[in-house]
Amino acid sequence: DTEVTQTPKHLVMGMTNKKSLKCEQHMGHRAMYWYKQKAKKPPELMFVYSYEKLSINESVPSRFSPECPNSSLLNLHLHALQPEDSALYLCASSQARQVGEQYFGPGTRLTVT
Amino acid sequence: AQSVAQPEDQVNVAEGNPLTVKCTYSVSGNPYLFWYVQYPNRGLQFLLKYITGDNLVKGSYGFEAEFNKSQTSFHLKKPSALVSDSALYFCAVRANAGNMLTFGGGTRLMVKP
Numbered sequence: 001d002t003e004v005t006q007t008p009k010h011l012v013m014g015m016t017n018k019k020s021l022k023c024e025q026h027m028g029h030r031a032m033y034w035y036k037q038k039a040k041k042p043p044e045l046m047f048v049y050s051y052e053k054l055s056i057n058e059s060v061p062s063r064f065s066p067e068c069p070n071s072s073l074l075n076l077h078l079h080a081l082q083p084e085d086s087a088l089y090l091c092a093s094s095q096a097r098q099v100g101e102q103y104f105g106p107g108t109r110l111t112v113t
Numbered sequence: 114a115q116s117v118a119q120p121e122d123q124v125n126v127a128e129g130n131p132l133t134v135k136c137t138y139s140v141s142g143n144p145y146l147f148w149y150v151q152y153p154n155r156g157l158q159f160l161l162k163y164i165t166g167d168n169l170v171k172g173s174y175g176f177e178a179e180f181n182k183s184q185t186s187f188h189l190k191k192p193s194a195l196v197s198d199s200a201l202y203f204c205a206v207r208a209n210a211g212n213m214l215t216f217g218g219g220t221r222l223m224v225k226p
Contacts, residue, residue: 004156042203042216043157056213090156101147102214104156 004105006091012111015081021108023074023091029103030096032074034066037088037107049074050096081112115140117206117217125223126194134189134220136204145207146187147214148178150200157203163187174198194224 004025013019023032031050035043048056049068063085065077074091088109092102116139126132138144145164149157161172168180178189187204204217 006156040201040219040221042219045213048213088154092157101159101162102157103159104149106156107154109154 004091004093004103006089006105006108008108009106010109010111012113013078013081014113015083017081018077018079020078021076021089021091021110023076023105024072025093025103025105026072027093027103028071029093030071031094032068033092033094033102034074034076035090035092037090039088043090047076078110081110083112086110086112115144115206115208115215117204117215119202119204119217119220121220122218123221123223125225128196128224128226129193132191132194132198132222132224134202134204134222136187136189136217137185138187138204138206139185140206140208142208144185144187146178146180147205147207148172148176148187148189149203149205149216151203151219152200160189160202194222196224196226198222199224 007022033048034046037043045058046060047066052068063080067075088107090107091105094100094102118137147162148160150160151157160176161170163170163180171177176191178187180187202220205214207214
């Protein structure tokens, strides 16, 4: 199974809402990533988890809160977002500490109203 | 710091003709180079990678890329383009250490019948 799944596919939320994005992989990968992608732009790295520990936080605002409950799951908790946070949120995974390619999920299209 | 440049925002090619999508990079140490493709409203799909060895790397869907160390380039090529190749293509580099990918700005490939 070389698939990364993400739910939901689409999410519309108000600026006062709390919601969560979910990501799952069963490839045995021990590194997982959250990216934010605006239209026609490259993905921007937000967070990296390595062996379920947060290893990289690219100065992301605290209204985004990542969580890695186990080696297969990655969550992104959202609270008090701004309209400019509307984007495609991509999850990816890879073998940790190896030069492997990253496998991406299909993304969650987030709209903040 | 590592960086990737894709000098062309868009490449137009007729179906059946060869295609080239350009990429140059800057990184300390040995580069690990990747090409990804993104279809509309989808996540990124891995195409191919260069780690070491033969400078010509073959990947998925008939794509190949040539690593040129002296020119710090990693251009993506295909001998005969298909309309279905039309998509957004991203080049990415990863330094020897760590697991962070740096993406280029992306090149939109349009293959016309």
